[in-house]
Amino acid sequence: MLLIACPYCGPRPELEFSHGGEAHIARPEAPADVGADDWGAYLYLRANARGLHAERWRHTHGCARFFNALRDTTTDKFLATYECGQPRPHLGEPS
Amino acid sequence: MAELSPALETARLILRGRPAELDAAEVALGFALPREACRSAGVSGRHALWLGPDEWLLLAPAAVADALTAMLEAATAQAPHALVDVSQRQIGLTLSGSDVEETLAAGCPLDLDLKAFPVGMCTRTVLAKAEIVLWRTDEATFHIEVWRSFSAYVRGILEVAGATVS
Ligand SMILES: [Zn+2]
Numbered sequence: 001m002l003l004i005a006c007p008y009c010g011p012r013p014e015l016e017f018s019h020g021g022e023a024h025i026a027r028p029e030a031p032a033d034v035g036a037d038d039w040g041a042y043l044y045l046r047a048n049a050r051g052l053h054a055e056r057w058r059h060t061h062g063c064a065r066f067f068n069a070l071r072d073t074t075t076d077k078f079l080a081t082y083e084c085g086q087p088r089p090h091l092g093e094p095s
Numbered sequence: 096m097a098e099l100s101p102a103l104e105t106a107r108l109i110l111r112g113r114p115a116e117l118d119a120a121e122v123a124l125g126f127a128l129p130r131e132a133c134r135s136a137g138v139s140g141r142h143a144l145w146l147g148p149d150e151w152l153l154l155a156p157a158a159v160a161d162a163l164t165a166m167l168e169a170a171t172a173q174a175p176h177a178l179v180d181v182s183q184r185q186i187g188l189t190l191s192g193s194d195v196e197e198t199l200a201a202g203c204p205l206d207l208d209l210k211a212f213p214v215g216m217c218t219r220t221v222l223a224k225a226e227i228v229l230w231r232t233d234e235a236t237f238h239i240e241v242w243r244s245f246s247a248y249v250r251g252i253l254e255v256a257g258a259t260v261s
Contacts, residue, residue, distance in 0.1 A: 001204065008148050009132050013204035015221055061221045063132070063147035 005081045006059045007067045020056030022046045023068040024088060049073060054088045057081070096261035097198040099253050102187030102238060106160030108153040108167070110143075112176030123163075123170035124153070133218045135230060144217040144230055152217075152228060152240070157182070185228075186246050190253060191236035194260050199229070199237065201256030209234060223252050 002014040028034045028042060047053070053073050058066045070080040070091060079091045110120060114130055121127050129136040129145045136143050137154075141163070144152040155163050160182065167178055190198065196207040202223035205212060217230035225248055228240035241249045 009218065015204050016219075061226050062219050064150070064219065065147055 002076065002078075004057065004069070004078060006062060006065075007081050007083050008063045008065055009059060012059065012062055016059060016061040018058050018060045020058055020066060023054040023056045052079070052092055056084075096257045097190050097192030097195045097253075099250060099257065100189050102189050104157040105182070105187055106153075106155045106157050106163065107180070107182045107185065107240075108155075108164065109146075109179045109181050110151045110153055110167070110176065111149055111178075112171070112174055113149060116174040117171070117176065119170040119174065120167055120176070123166040133216050135215050135217045144228065146217075146219055146228070154187075183243070185240050185242045188239040188241065188246075188250065188253075189236065190239060191233070192257075193235055194257075195235050195237055197260040198253060198257045201259070202252050203227075203229065205229070222249055225249050225252075 003011045004014055004017050005011045025042070028038070031039065034042070051072055051074055052070060054068055054070050056066055057069050058064070066084050068082050068084060068086070068088070069078055070089060071078050072092070080089045082089060110117070112120075114128065117128060124141065124143065126136055126138045126141075126143070128143050128151055132145060132148070134145050141155045141159075142153070144154070146152050153163075160180075164178070164180065171178065192198070199207055199222070203220055205218070205220055212231055214231050214234060217228065219226060219228050221227065222239075225241060225245040227249065230238040230240075232238050239249070
């Protein structure tokens, strides 16, 4: 079982968490002004990254808070977890 | 074998709000809300369990429930908050005995060693397929809060686990 470091509770077993999809997807400020293609991209287009991926998680059966995580999709290794609203950390990327 | 018994009838309130705006609630409670993750605080039968960075479970003797609720409502009237009575939503169980950690470990994935889960620590977690709040009140005693409809299931799991580890 994976241990996931909740930013509020610390390392906890994977069973307590639920995955919430890709992180840092901003909802358009004025949806009425967005065309169908852009709206469709906002709703459905995702990076589906091979490697580093910023994604939302929720510590459902713990503090119940959402947070973001940086995970390598090829190894399942978590490089960082951070509170919602914080920028994506630059870790493990070629500089 | 760890002994499982129903906890005393208890008033339960969920308090949510920004910690910085809950000073008045602490005056009404008579003690400071725990700000450290997964820790509890309390005096004379009233307890606050940290469940999240802006969420606490308040436990108090049933007899003082109405008075405590009224005091908290009055004290927090000016602060954005939520105060919800969940007394009937869940029940309390007490599990105690020398093999209490092993019994819980049958269904709970947390490290329950005293070093990792000391006296006073509390958290939501899972026990097999049910969500519970687990609170260590003594070296060999845990208080468990479980939603009413899951309680028969949780008791069953703990009874079977208790008989197996002993
Ligand atoms: Zn958490």
